[in-house]
Amino acid sequence: xxxxxxxxxxxEDVIKRLAKxxxxxxxMIEDAISLDEERKQLQTNLDNTLAESNTLSKEIGxxxxxxxxxxANVLKEKTAQFKEDSKALGDKLNAKSEExxxxxxxxxxxxxxxxxxxxxxxxxxxxxxxGDIPKLHEGALPHWELAKKYxxxxxxLGNKIAGAGFPVxxxxxxxxxRALIAYFLDKNTNAGYTEYQLPxxxxxxxxxxxxxxxxxxxxxxxxxxxxxxxxPTAEVPGTNVFRDVLLAETDLPIGITGxxxxxxxxxxxxGAHVRGLNRLHxxxxxxxxxxxxxxxxxxxxxxMIAHVKDILAELKLPYRILRLCGGDTGFPxxxxxxxxxxxxxxxxxxxxxxxxxxxxxxxxxxxxxFKNSNGKNELAHTLNGSSLxxxxxxxxxxENYQTEDGINIPEVLIPYTGFDKI
RNA sequence: AGAGAGGUGGCCGAGUGGCUUAAGGCGCACGCUUGGAAAGCGUGUAUACUUCACGGUAUCGAGGGUUCGAAUCCCUUCCUCUCUGCCA
Numbered sequence: 253x254x255x256x257x258x259x260x261x262x263x264e265d266v267i268k269r270l271a272k273x274x275x276x277x278x279x280m281i282e283d284a285i286s287l288d289e290e291r292k293q294l295q296t297n298l299d300n301t302l303a304e305s306n307t308l309s310k311e312i313g314x315x316x317x318x319x320x321x322x323x324a325n326v327l328k329e330k331t332a333q334f335k336e337d338s339k340a341l342g343d344k345l346n347a348k349s350e351e352x353x354x355x356x357x358x359x360x361x362x363x364x365x366x367x368x369x370x371x372x373x374x375x376x377x378x379x380x381x382x383g384d385i386p387k388l389h390e391g392a393l394p395h396w397e398l399a400k401k402y403x404x405x406x407x408x409l410g411n412k413i414a415g416a417g418f419p420v421x422x423x424x425x426x427x428x429x430r431a432l433i434a435y436f437l438d439k440n441t442n443a444g445y446t447e448y449q450l451p452x453x454x455x456x457x458x459x460x461x462x463x464x465x466x467x468x469x470x471x472x473x474x475x476x477x478x479x480x481x482x483x484p485t486a487e488v489p490g491t492n493v494f495r496d497v498l499l500a501e502t503d504l505p506i507g508i509t510g511x512x513x514x515x516x517x518x519x520x521x522x523g524a525h526v527r528g529l530n531r532l533h534x535x536x537x538x539x540x541x542x543x544x545x546x547x548x549x550x551x552x553x554x555x556m557i558a559h560v561k562d563i564l565a566e567l568k569l570p571y572r573i574l575r576l577c578g579g580d581t582g583f584p585x586x587x588x589x590x591x592x593x594x595x596x597x598x599x600x601x602x603x604x605x606x607x608x609x610x611x612x613x614x615x616x617x618x619x620x621x622f623k624n625s626n627g628k629n630e631l632a633h634t635l636n637g638s639s640l641x642x643x644x645x646x647x648x649x650x651e652n653y654q655t656e657d658g659i660n661i662p663e664v665l666i667p668y669t670g671f672d673k674i
Numbered sequence: 675a676g677a678g679a680g681g682u683g684g685c686c687g688a689g690u691g692g693c694u695u696a697a698g699g700c701g702c703a704c705g706c707u708u709g710g711a712a713a714g715c716g717u718g719u720a721u722a723c724u725u726c727a728c729g730g731u732a733u734c735g736a737g738g739g740u741u742c743g744a745a746u747c748c749c750u751u752c753c754u755c756u757c758u759g760c761c762a
Binding site for chain 2: 298299300302303308313314334500627629
């Protein structure tokens with residue numbers, strides 16, 4: 253969430269930039285500032301009451317110590333009023349603080365200056381593209397047909413075992429997926445990211461830390477017996493590594509990477525656009541997460557973009573990069589670039605990576621700080637991105653690399669698969 | 675799952691009702707010392723809110739309670755560790 257002090261000091265700018273999301277935040281901003289004023293007033297009153305009460309208690313203690321019990325008893329009677337007052341003020345203060353926090357949860361991050369105003373994906377700007385769209389042979393198939401033809405992914409079997417959205421990868425399909433995971437992790441660790449194996453179930457506090465709660469409760473699988481959530485992305489356990497952490501400035505920057513399955517309920521999504529591997533309840537993803545000094549976070553962001561570009565170039569897959577407009581940028585992000593892979597056989601773009609700079613929005617919820625050169629604790633910036641989401645990359649490889657007599661394996665993956673054709 | 679122990683500052687760790695204003699150590703910063711370093715010595719070093727400032731308030735896992743006063747006593751709850759059980 254945003255810091256109230258920031259909202260107060262940059263009121264006009266915050267409203268102006270939130271307008272990029274096509275929301276008029278004027279009322280929310282005004283309310284936040286006035287709630288904070290009221291909170292401060294209550295805090296001051298409570299502090300003063302407690303100060304007097306504490307003084308009195310000390311006097312009583314001294315009187316007892318010097319054997320003046322009767323004088324102490326007189327003072328004791330005066331404490332009742334203080335108790336009553338501080339209780340009442342404390343209750344009001346808590347209510348006011350809670351009201352403010354709930355409001356702040358509802359205010360999304362302020363988009364970066366370069367982000368365009370816009371409503372939906374229609375308004376996203378394409379800022380880069382690379383790779384030739386292959387000319388496929390007559391009768392080229394979409395990946396779900398290829399999966400059946402070569403017997404490498406079995407959707408019906410997944411339906412039986414779990415339900416729709418839980419495909420079973422078999423033989424060379426399973427091996428290819430494993431090869432991709434290993435290749436991505438190697439690329440990331442070679443670029444300086446530290447590999448983590450993270451929990452796939454997380455507690456409620458972690459979900460609040462990265463903002464899945466309270467906003468997106470319906471998206472997550474939840475085990476009510478132990479009150480744990482299946483992770484929708486490695487971002488959740490990966491970013492919560494840094495919850496309640498105070499770093500030294502010299503610890504920065506930090507980069508971690510992890511492979512995890514991801515689980516999403518995706519309620520209400522049916523139809524042709526979610527066919528095959530396009531949208532699943534369980535899928536694999538390799539994630540990169542960075543913790544950066546605020547002065548360096550956009551440079552780091554560019555570095556992450558370059559890193560993902562490098563992977564896609566090595567895989568020789570055609571893709572484009574979109575800078576999301578305000579309305580399409582995720583709630584906690586200040587800027588997001590989406591990578592989309594062109595699926596030739598489906599004739600459509602598939603999102604395979606989303607790289608975001610959250611600036612201090614997540615760090616504020618997480619209480620992720622570092623001690624800066626002035627000795628002050630300052631919120632760090634967090635970033636994350638996929639490198640990459642597996643099923644759609646797999647779909648893109650199957651579709652774009654198909655030939656009449658089999659599917660070729662991208663050259664960089666052959667050392668990992670041990671075969672060059674399916 | 676059963677029994678027991680425990681959660682204290684950046685970290686470790688003492689602390690059973692009032693000079694706890696949280697001992698001591700480690701780490702870190704600065705200084706002395708040194709040809710330079712290490713060691714040694716000295717000084718400083720929690721977080722949040724609030725105040726122009728002095729200062730004030732809160733915080734010893736969390737939430738309640740007892741008390742004039744709680745890290746300390748009571749209740750509830752979460753978490754961790756040890757042993758036993760179960761198990762890849």
